[in-house]
Amino acid sequence: MKAPKNRRVYVVGYGAATPLGRTFAKTWERAVRGEAGFRKVTRCEVKTRSNVVGEIPDWDPLSMDFIDRKEAYNWDADFVLLTMAVCREALANAGLVVNNETAPRMACLIGSALNGTDAFRIAMTNYATKGPYKVSPYLLPNLCANLPAGKAGMMLGFTGPIFSPQGACASGNHAIGIGARMIRDGDCDFVLAGGVDTCLIPEIIQGFANMSATIKINPDDRAFADPTQASRPFSIDRKGIVLSEGGGVVVLAADEVLRPFGLSPKAEVMGIGWTSDAHHFTRPNAETIIRAIREAIVDAGLGPEDIQYVNAHGTSTMKGDSTEVECLRAVFNGHLQKIPVSSNKSQIGHTLGASAAIEAALSIEAMRQGIILPTVNHIPDPGLADIDVVPNQVRKQSHEFFLSNAFGFGGTNCCVVFRGV
Secondary structure, eight states: OOOOOOOOEEEEEEEEEBTTBSSHHHHHHHHTTTOOOOEEOOSSOOOSSOOEEBOOTTOOGGGSTTOOHHHHHHOOOHHHHHHHHHHHHHHHHHTOOOOTTTGGGEEEEEEOSSTTHHHHHHHHHHHHHHOGGGSOTTHHHHHOTTHHHHHHHHHHOOOSOEEOOOOGGGHHHHHHHHHHHHHHHTSOSEEEEEEEEOOOSHHHHHHHHHTTOBOOOOTTSHHHHOGGGSOOTTOTTOOOBOBBOEEEEEEEEEGGGTTTTTOOOOEEEEEEEEEEOSSOSSSOOHHHHHHHHHHHHHHTTOOGGGOOOEEOOOOSOHHHHHHHHHHHHHHHGGGGGGSBEEOTHHHHOBOGGGHHHHHHHHHHHHHHHTEEOOBOSOOOOGGGTTOBOOBSSOEEOOOSEEEEEEEETTTEEEEEEEEEO
């Protein structure tokens, strides 16, 4: 194999669809106001107290100018169509045109935790009620993990590598990490990297509830009257994740192509750290998470004292949040008290495979604006009193380096260090 080019890698654009808005711009507008995007589920009917979710407002595939009724009918896995929309937005945000020169050098890596489960549900309903010949011939493509990237390529015209990093809830960071390595080594010049999940169907909502992963809201819970308070990472009364749908994509580019294509860097991808737990399929393993964080910082050529902000995985579970804080204490020691640590999941919930990419985009934009997004809905936990979680309000604070954490079911961990430019 040829020697790597050792190129530097920059983020030049991003797109997102979240419970705060169906574009990055709309998401950002509400994020800086400290809002949260949760409500009782409307996508389907469920019989569970875990019925508060994060839905993308006004998400309707037929409202997209590139989707007609036939396209929406055939591609009934929403993660396919959502990926197309978010990739297009990300390229527009970057000001990057796909043409004969850029297309062969552009890759697309879109991860997902649950893939086309909504399409499978439609097929099973048709099979049970209408017979086997009513199962869509598009079912198998709708389930394929690489199809969202493939369909985005068919619409936008890029012809570089496409595949799906399957890292559960760390998929977005895995996509960024792999994409950055591909650019560094010279395999491509541009990468659309991110994740997408459209998971709000009864079986998935109920499955998360049955494994006690999502919050169950009783009449005495503060989210009973106000569903926007359901996700509360690091709070003393945190009770579980809020399941959300969403998509996020960042556009990565090599240093040497920025000026020729008129691209403006928003941040640099500095370091990647990735490990696996070999421990339990849901319970985190502090030892291997600590290693992932340390490896990301070392890969960036930095020390723990250089990190000025941590975008936490922060899912709002009792065990997950406390373990993440334990790991941060081990890595940063006394320096941790000087580092703001906040969780975007307090505002957008847990978008599974999309979460890390959305959070990277939000944190990069915040760094560019000289602010840190808050952990909303926060009530202090005395056991986490040494952690500055940026409670409830946006904070003005300039910073150059931040760490973004992502951990997933199966014991997969991926952490990324970014630098402001």
